[in-house]
Amino acid sequence: MKLDRLGTTAMSAALVAVALSGTAALAQDAEFTIAVSIPAATHGWTGGVVYHAEQAEQQIEAAYPNIDVIVSTASSATAQVSALEDLSATNELDALVILPFTSEELTGPVEQVASTGTFITVVDRGLSDESIQDLYVAGDNIAVGANTAEWLVEQLGGEGEIVVLRGIPTVIDDERIQGFTEVIEQSNIEILDIQYANWNQDEAFTLMQDYLGKYPNIDAVWANDDDMLLGVLEAVDMAGRTDVKYALGGNGMKQVIEMVMEGDERTPISTPYPPSMIASAMYMTAAQFAGQAPMRGSFLLDAPLITPENADQFYFPDSPF
Amino acid sequence: MSSAEIAVLPETEGFRIRWADLAPFIALALIVLAGALINSNFMAANNLLNVITRSAFIAIIGVGATFVIATGGLDLSIGSMLAFVVGIMIMAMNAMAPSLGVWAIPAGAAVALVVGSLCGLLNGLIITVGRIEPFIVTLGTMGIFRAFITWMTDGGSLSIDNSLRAAYRPVYFGDVLGVPYPVVITIVVALIGAFVLYKTKYGRRVTAVGSNADVARFSGVHVGRVRTLAFVIQGFCVAVAAICYVPRLGAATPTTGQLWELQVITAVVIGGTLLRGGKAHIWGTVAGALILEVIANVMVLSDMVSEYLVAAVQGAIIIIAMLAHRFTSAR
Missing domain, CATH: 3.40.50.2300 (Response regulator)
Structure with missing residues (x-):
């Protein structure tokens, strides 16, 4: 009996040891x-x-x-x-x-x-x-729009005329635009126009050319994406328009971050959506x-x-x- | 059926045919008139110049597409092919810039013309030698070219070397006697296209093959060769458009030229070329490209349409224009 019990204890101890080493090995590989x-x-x-x-x-x-x-x-x-x-x-x-x-x-x-x-x-x-x-x-897409808008309101002294380029109709685009317009509406800044350019450089270039043709004065433009911003800048440069004080994008594309690093006057900031x-x-x-x-x-x-x-x-x- | 129509029409209804050929220009005039009434800024010289210059890409590629469609073919790969050619051209220019300086620009342009023509040749040979529908072949090459440009750019963008940027910019932004270079290039390409199509033996074979391939074959025309060459012309035109495209934004991205194939085909068909082949109208294609670009411009200039509905109005205008065309020419 005694021996028997000892045996079982030993056996169960051994079993536990095996089981333990087993789990240890398992955890390892x-x-x-x-x-x-x-x-x-x-x-x-x-x-x-x-x-x-x-x-x-x-x-x-x-x-x-x-x-x-x-x-x-x-x-x-x-x-x-x-x-x-x-x-x-x-x-x-x-x-x-x-x-x-x-x-x-x-x-x-x-x-x-x-x-x-x-x-x-x-x-x-x-x-x-x-x-x-x-x-x-x-x-935070709402913050991407809102932070950009707050900066812009401050720089423009709360008034001016701006245009906006939208991306592809999606939740992301809606939230950015929502965050942006909510802040802008509390100032005297007027959003002259807002249209889709599908986050595409070519379409942004074309749309910006049309905006420039339509409005004799644009204080700032928000492209909501840095890819589109590059197209916008090309259109503004081509038209030689000096009334556009700020051209902002978003997302933190490396070419635009380079511009920010160099202290570009028209694009001094970007907003990350990394x-x-x-x-x-x-x-x-x-x-x-x-x-x-x-x-x-x-x-x-x-x-x-x-x-x-x-x-x-x-x-x-x-x-x- | 279609060959019979075409054989009969010129004799009995010659006058009406010529009137129908004018349809795209009348439509263009009407849309321009509407634009002028909607917003006074529309007729500003700057705006008109912008719009005409922008339409150059679709017009140049459209000249090539007119050949392909006239032979009864279809090329869906042109948008992707443009992006691919642009990518190769930028890489070639950047590679040659250190040794050749600004001469890397014409050298890169030459590379583009060769690559574009070879892309067209590839399409043409698979279609004619492999005897596969152009729709399927070019759908395949559309994916291939698009994947290549995405791979070449790692999904980002591929920019031209800064040392070349300033020297190359005038090709899009410069002008001769007030006429922007892309417009000059469009006119030259369309003149050459019209000459080849209307004045040469090859041009007559293009429409003959398109209206009835079997009849053309029995008359001794090498149908495969005519079709293949049309695709090579298409590839060459894509390369010319690429040469005008690069100086504008100086970069290729995976979205470059996206859905341009549909715009080009629309421009060609609005211009009076039959989608089933057999009838080609080079200057109509140029007018078609202008119509598309002017409609988009008028949409932005007018405040009447919600930004969500712009594409619907554009689509409706195109369909109405085609219906008007059909009813005036069918009577």
């Missing part, structure tokens, strides 16, 4: 797979997203050998849905970092992935159902697994003005954007 699904590089900003995602993939894999990051790009909402299906069919996903093309169309497919227990990080565009996501990382937010999201997701650092919640990046003093913090000379 535990492989975590993080899938990253982002839009393909179809214009400047998404080009930046792809660049920063690839950079972060290499850095995270180098820092945490047990984490495998898979970056997948998609050229449309439907393509992204297919990519999600492929990713979850061929891999055991521990986490999914997704920058959805559109909120509504991607909500269902992401919910599917989440139902198998995958940790979901949503970047930039929120899903229709917020309960699906574990972590939300985004820039594509590198994908890297923030990937690092935070990796920390959830590698460091057991709790990362559930919402994380909203500020949109502080980029000025000559802080421009170097926003400058990535190797990024395509």
Whole structure:
């Protein structure tokens, strides 16, 4: 009896030891797979997203050998849905970092992935159902518009005539315009005109030429995106108009940040909506697994003005954007 | 059927045909008149010059598209091809700038013309040798060229070297005796296009192939060669447009030339060229390009239409113009 008990104790101790070493070994080679699904590089900003995602993939894999990051790009909402299906069919996903093309169309497919227990990080565009996501990382589009508007109101002394160029009809564009117009409406500044130029340099050039032809005096122009701003500047220079005191964009494109650094008088500031937010999201997701650092919640990046003093913090000379 | 119509029409209704040929110019005049009534700034010399200069790209590419469409073909790849040629040209110029200085500009332009013609040749050969529908082939090459420019720019933008920028700028912004260079280039391209189409043997074969390929083949025309050459002309015209395009913004991006193929095809068809082939109208295409650009300009100058509905009004005007054209020429 006694011996027997001793035997079982020894045996169970041994079992526990085996089990313990087993889990230890498991923790050591535990492989975590993080899938990253982002839009393909179809214009400047998404080009930046792809660049920063690839950079972060290499850095995270180098820092945490047990984490495998898979970056997948998609050229449309439907393509992204297919990519999600492929990713979850061929891999055991521990986490999914997704920058959805559109909120509504991607909500269902992401919910599917989440139902198998995958940790979901949503970047930039929120899903229709917020309960699906574990972590939300985004820039503040309303602040992008509002901060620019506040700066402009102050510089123009609260009055003047301005024109605005919109991007592609989306939530992002709506929020920026909303943030901007709400601030402008409280001043005596008049918005002469507001039209879509689809975040496209050529269309921005054309639209600005038309604005310049239509209005003899324009104190400032807000292009809402730095890609469009470059087209706007070319049109203003060609017309030789000196009444345009300020021409502002947004997003923090490297060419425009260079202008800010050099102290350009017409474009002295920009507002960040950095594509590198994908890297923030990937690092935070990796920390959830590698460091057991709790990362559930919402994380909203500020949109502080980029000025000559802080421009170097926003400058990535190797990024395509 | 279509060949019978075309054989009969010139004899019995010669006068009406000529009247219908004038339709795009009448439509252009009406839209200009409307613009002048809507906003007095419309007729300002600066505004008109801007609009005419801007329409040069679509007009130049449209001259090439007139050839392709007249042979019964269709090229959906032109917007992407323009972006690709622009990208190659900028890379070539930047690479040659240190050794050649400003001579890198004409050298880069020559590279562009060769690359553009080769792109057209590629389209033409796949269509004629491979015997595949032009729609499908150029849909494929549209994706290929677009992917190449996205890859070349890493999704961002590819800018021309600063040392060349100042020297090259006048090609878009400069003028001869008040006429901007892009307009001069458009007129030259259209004159050459009209000469080739109306005065040469090749030009007559283009419309013959387009109206009935089988009849043309039996009459000893090498249909494949005529079609392929039309695509080469198209590629060459795209390269000429690229040469005018680069000095404007000095950069290529993945959105360069996006959806231009649809604008070009619309300009060609508004201009009186039949989409099914067999009838070509070079100057009509130029008028068509102007019509599209003027409509867009008038939309911005007028305050009548909500910014959300601008595209709807543009679409409606194009359809109305085509309907008016059809009813006047069918009677």
